[in-house]
Amino acid sequence: MKYLNYILIIIGAFVAMYAKVDADQNKYLLIAGIVMLMIGVYRISKTIPSRNDNENDQNSDV
Structure with a gap:
């Protein structure tokens, strides 16, 4: 399915x-x-994690 996105582009x-x-x-x-x-x-952008989710995970570990 990943290649379908690149083919569409x-x-x-x-x-x-x-x-x-x-x-x-x-x-x-x-x-x-x-x-x-x-x-x-x-469809490709849906697979990239959000930067905000990453920052929230790091803040909750402190």
């Missing part, structure tokens, strides 16, 4: 760049690329 970035190359942009293709990119970034 890469495909979303390529689709968003491809949609922007043309003079008459395909807005729906650009939106789809950005949505895929943001879903991948969101």
Whole structure:
């Protein structure tokens, strides 16, 4: 599942760049690329622990 997030980010970035190359942009293709990119970034960010949780754990040990 971890690799799915990276694949979503890469495909979303390529689709968003491809949609922007043309003079008459395909807005729906650009939106789809950005949505895929943001879903991948969101799913990765859910796995990163919060800095506040880390500080609270250290303060409770004192």
